[in-house]
Amino acid sequence: MLQRTSSVDRINIDTIAFSSVFEIGDSCFIKGYSRAIADQREVEYFNAKEGNFSVYPVFREPIHLIPIDEDIAIQTTQLNPIIRVQNININGVSSSSVIHIGNSGNISMEARVKHIRQITSKNSTSQSELEDENFS
Numbered sequence: 001m002l003q004r005t006s007s008v009d010r011i012n013i014d015t016i017a018f019s020s021v022f023e024i025g026d027s028c029f030i031k032g033y034s035r036a037i038a039d040q041r042e043v044e045y046f047n048a049k050e051g052n053f054s055v056y057p058v059f060r061e062p063i064h065l066i067p068i069d070e071d072i073a074i075q076t077t078q079l080n081p082i083i084r085v086q087n088i089n090i091n092g093v094s095s096s097s098v099i100h101i102g103n104s105g106n107i108s109m110e111a112r113v114k115h116i117r118q119i120t121s122k123n124s125t126s127q128s129e130l131e132d133e134n135f136s
Contacts, residue, residue, distance in 0.1 A: 006101045007084045013099065015092040022093070026102045032109040034096035035059055041118040056114045063110065 016022055019034070035053055053059040093099055095111065 003081070003103060004078065005082045006103075007082055008088060008101055009086045011088040011090070011101070013090045013093060015094070016099075017092070017094045019096045020093040020098065022099045024101050026104070027100065028105040030098055030100065030104055030107045030109075032096040032098055032111075034111045034113075036095065036111075036113045037116065038113055039116045039118070042120045043118075058114050059112055 013022060019032075021030075021032075023030075037051060037053070037056070039050070090099065096109070098107075098109070
């Protein structure tokens with residue numbers, strides 16, 4: 001891991017939410033993981049059976065990472081081993097995101113989101129019809 005010193009005079013973060021991390025200092029390994037179901041409906045309706053991630057294949061399918069089997073030669077020259085920043089302003093950090101000031105060895109981030117849009121037909125607007133449509 002390349003070694004550099006990070007110098008930040010001021011950082012302002014308004015919001016950190018949903019398992020996000022603000023880390024100052026060096027790290028060997030960072031792993032972020034987030035799952036979400038984003039459901040938009042024309043008619044407000046909630047069923048207690050909803051929200052089961054295992055129902056949707058997007059949350060079960062493995063991510064196939066292609067191994068790098070090529071030799072990679074890198075030559076770097078650090079003319080200045082210090083990274084200097086005056087101000088960092090961040091509105092928000094969410095859903096297992098990472099703000100990191102420092103050196104990192106390995107970083108692995110994964111986010112899986114299932115987007116569902118439910119538009120009612122002109123003939124069906126009742127809750128029972130929505131329930132039949134969602135779980136049949």
